[in-house]
Amino acid sequence: MLLWVAGVSPFSVYGADDDVQRIEAGRRIATFCANCHGASGVSAIPNVPNLAAQNPDYLLAQIDAFVTGKRKNAFMEGLMKVLEPADKTAVATFYAAQPAPPVSVVPEAQRVAGGAAFTRLCARCHGDNGHGNATTPRLAGQQAEYLRLNLERYLNLSGERFYAPMTAAVTQLGDKNIPAVIAYLRSLP
Ligand code: HEC
Ligand code: HEC
Incomplete structure (x- = not known):
């Protein structure tokens, strides 16, 4: 029951x-x-x-x-x-309960730059390891194109989903730094 x-x-x-x-x-x-x-x-x-x-x-x-x-x-x-x-x-x-997605090998410079940005702007909610919690999604190993699509949606307020703190975080990150953060997240187990 x-x-x-x-x-x-x-x-x-x-x-x-x-x-x-x-x-x-x-x-x-x-x-x-x-x-x-x-x-x-x-x-x-x-x-x-x-x-x-x-x-x-x-x-x-x-x-x-x-x-x-x-x-x-x-x-x-x-x-x-x-x-x-x-x-x-x-x-x-x-x-x-399913095993985490496989990690990707990404260019080292991007991984390092993305990791620094993630630690500064994202980790306090999504966790140091990108594993999230009950209210915040796991990002580690997520699909690159899906990550990009959704970061752009929060940034541009295009209407598919809305969460003001995410819009603030991606605005601080800046469009040009999105690829590095995605590379970093793809490298996380
Ligand atoms: C204040 C807490 C907070 C901060 C800071 C934050 N996020 Fe989020 N993030 C969330 C929450 C909560 C959601 C789910 C919101 C929703 O329901 O749409 C989310 C959603 C996402 C999603 C969608 C994931 C999915 O599975 O659909 C991505 C990608 C993401 N965040 C990346 C980032 C990145 C990259 C940063 C740093 C630049 C960041 N977040 C900063 C709380 C945060
Ligand atoms: C025809 C393809 C398709 C099928 C079948 C499908 N989904 Fe989805 N699902 C999607 C797409 C595309 C998205 C992303 C939508 C977006 O970009 O906001 C999604 C998003 C989701 C999300 C949000 C994940 C996140 O990280 O925020 C959940 C949860 C989900 N689907 C569960 C399910 C479940 C459970 C089923 C089966 C009962 C299912 N889906 C069947 C295409 C599909």
């Missing part, structure tokens, strides 16, 4: 056995997602995000953001509306 406690993450109210069951239920739901997000959440399409090892609470929050239309993507908005609450929790638990 699902026990959702108001204000408490649904991920904290289950025991280990329930987790195993939810991962298996999530694996079945994820077959509908695999064409785009990959069988274990590592996407083969550059503008489709990896979901593997992403934080489950963040995944759930984004699923709901598509449902309410706070986050805009015509396909994802439609698909997320057909998921029951238990399906959403299960699929988020499944992806969170």
Whole structure:
């Protein structure tokens, strides 16, 4: 039985056995997602995000953001509306439990410059290792094109998603430094 406690993450109210069951239920739901997000959440399409090892609470929050239309993507908005609450929790638990995406080898100068910018402007929210937390996404190993697309969206307020502190952070970073930060994030395990 699902026990959702108001204000408490649904991920904290289950025991280990329930987790195993939810991962298996999530694996079945994820077959509908695999064409785009990959069988274990590592996407083969550059503008489709990896979901593997992403934080489950963040995944759930984004699923709901598509449902309410706070986050805009015509396909994802439609698909997320057909998921029951238990399906959403299960699929988020499944992806969170998958091994992290592979790291990329990137030019050293870019990695160093990107790392310095990330430490200065991003790490306080996304974590020193880019692993995020319940409210802030993991960025380590994320798809390069997806990262670029979303950083530009926050920067240009193009309307697909809105989070003022992200707009402030990318504005401080500056358009020209985006490629270095992406290279750095691609190199993080
Ligand atoms: C037709 C391709 C396609 C399918 C199938 C698909 N997705 Fe997506 N998904 C996308 C794209 C593209 C985005 C990025 C949208 C954007 O740029 O904002 C996305 C974004 C997401 C995000 C946000 C991730 C983040 O880092 O913010 C989640 C969560 C997600 N999808 C879950 C799912 C789940 C669960 C399923 C299956 C039930 C699914 N998707 C099926 C294409 C797809
Ligand atoms: C004040 C905290 C904060 C700071 C500082 C911050 N971020 Fe974020 N970031 C967030 C949150 C929260 C989200 C999710 C917002 C949403 O729901 O759209 C996010 C989303 C993102 C995304 C979208 C990831 C995905 O999976 O869809 C990227 C990429 C990103 N941030 C990169 C950065 C970079 C690069 C910097 C530094 C230049 C940075 N962030 C600084 C909190 C922060």
